[in-house]
Every structure is written in structure tokens, then in C-alpha cells.
Amino acid sequence: MNYLEALQKRYSVKKFDSTKKVDSEVLTRILQAGKLSASSLGLQPYRLLIIESTEMKQKLISAYHNPSQISTCSHLVVLISKKNIDERYVDGYFRHISEVREVGIESLSLFRKNIDGYTQNPNQQAIESWAEKQSYIVLGNLMFAAALEQVDTCPMEGFKKKEIEEILEIDTDKEGVTVTLALGYRAEDDAFQHLKKVRKPEEKLFKFI
Numbered sequence: 001m002n003y004l005e006a007l008q009k010r011y012s013v014k015k016f017d018s019t020k021k022v023d024s025e026v027l028t029r030i031l032q033a034g035k036l037s038a039s040s041l042g043l044q045p046y047r048l049l050i051i052e053s054t055e056m057k058q059k060l061i062s063a064y065h066n067p068s069q070i071s072t073c074s075h076l077v078v079l080i081s082k083k084n085i086d087e088r089y090v091d092g093y094f095r096h097i098s099e100v101r102e103v104g105i106e107s108l109s110l111f112r113k114n115i116d117g118y119t120q121n122p123n124q125q126a127i128e129s130w131a132e133k134q135s136y137i138v139l140g141n142l143m144f145a146a147a148l149e150q151v152d153t154c155p156m157e158g159f160k161k162k163e164i165e166e167i168l169e170i171d172t173d174k175e176g177v178t179v180t181l182a183l184g185y186r187a188e189d190d191a192f193q194h195l196k197k198v199r200k201p202e203e204k205l206f207k208f209i
């Protein structure tokens with residue numbers, strides 16, 4: 001199956017087949033696609049919680065407006081974004097670059113200056129919104145990789161943020177839940193799989209200049 005066929009076949013699942021689990025090797029490859037996502041300045045201002053425990057999925061049901069995906073999915077990925085980028089975090093990032101690329105930290109000083117100029121933005125709201133945007137790039141890559149692996153998904157924002165953060169014991173001074181992704185295999189009787197895709201006509205979506 002080529003990637004356009006995979007994207008055509010994918011849809012936002014409303015009900016998964018709860019008897020089918022995503023194999024751990026397949027899941028690992030999908031998560032690798034998330035790991036390989038590009039992020040602004042390479043800062044990856046996010047982390048992912050992968051919920052596989054039935055008990056935790058049960059607990060989370062009440063936090064969703066329409067929870068049929070949560071009660072039936074194989075795994076639920078929760079994307080959590082940082083709310084601020086402090087000096088310690090950037091220090092860690094530079095130590096990591098230095099180790100992986102085997103270069104001295106001093107050779108990265110210009111890059112460091114650029115990053116500090118951006119992350120020391122006193123407007124915390126701007127940093128939060130920037131970090132959330134980076135998480136959505138991960139979401140897109142996870143969904144794309146899952147489609148190619150013939151694993152079904154449903155991206156989900158329809159949750160009560162405060163409730164989900166409480167259940168997952170997120171330190172909300174530092175980070176917040178941005179978006180979630182349910183993974184599994186579509187239930188045979190999920191009628192949504194038969195709906196035609198509704199997308200803007202290309203002349204409204206694309207303009208070549």
C-alpha cells in the first residue's frame with residue numbers, strides 16, 4: 001500500500017475492536033516516527049505518555065466527552081507540552097548535542113545565543129503555544145506512521161483538560177496535556193469507516209504562485 005492509499009484508508013475511528021492489541025514492535029516503530037519529528041530549534045518541548053494499562057484507560061474515560069475510543073483502544077498516547085523552557089533544560093539539550101555529534105559545547109555558542117534569545121521570552125503564553133504546536137507535528141507523524149503500519153487511530157482533543165491532568169498527575173506549573181491519540185484496530189461495526197472523505201476542493205486548498 002502506498003502512502004496515499006494508506007491516508008485514504010485511515011479515518012478517525014470511533015470504535016476500536018477491543019480484542020485486538022497493537023503488537024509492541026509495531027508500536028515501537030510508530031513511536032520512533034514520533035521521536036524523529038522535527039521541532040523548532042530541535043528543543044522537543046514535549047513528552048509522550050503511552051497508556052496501555054486497562055485500569056488507567058478506565059480512569060480516563062470520564063475525562064473524555066465521547067469516550068468510546070478510550071474504552072476500546074489498544075493504546076492511548078498522551079502528548080504533553082512544556083510550559084516554559086528554563087536554563088537547565090537548554091543546558092541539557094546542549095550537553096546532548098555535544099555528546100551525539102562529538103563537538104565541544106563552546107563551538108555551539110552562536111546557536112545557544114539564538115536559543116536563549118527565543119526561550120527567554122517573558123511571554124509565557126507564547127512559549128506554551130509554541131510548544132503545543134511542536135506536539136502537533138509529533139501527532140501528525142504518529143498518525144501517518146500508524147496508517148502505513150495499518151494501525152488505526154483517532155486524534156482526540158475532546159477531553160476535559162483539568163481532569164485528565166489530575167488523573168495523570170501532571171505538574172501543571174511546568175507542562176500540560178495538549179492532545180491525545182488512540183490507537184488500535186477498527187471495529188467491524190464502526191460505521192464511520194464507510195463514510196466518504198470530506199476535504200476542500202483542491203482549487204480552494206492549493207494556490208500555485
Ligand SMILES: Cc1cc2nc3c(=O)[nH]c(=O)nc-3n(C[C@H](O)[C@H](O)[C@H](O)COP(=O)(O)O)c2cc1C
Pocket residue numbers: 010011012013014066154155156157158159179197
Ligand atoms: C487535533 C485533532 C483533534 C481531534 N479530536 C477529536 C475528538 O476528540 N474526537 C473525535 O471523535 N474526533 C476527533 N478528531 C477527528 C476529526 O474530527 C477528523 O479528523 C475529521 O473529521 C476528518 O475525518 P477523518 O480523520 O476521519 O478523515 C480530531 C482531529 C484532530 C486532527
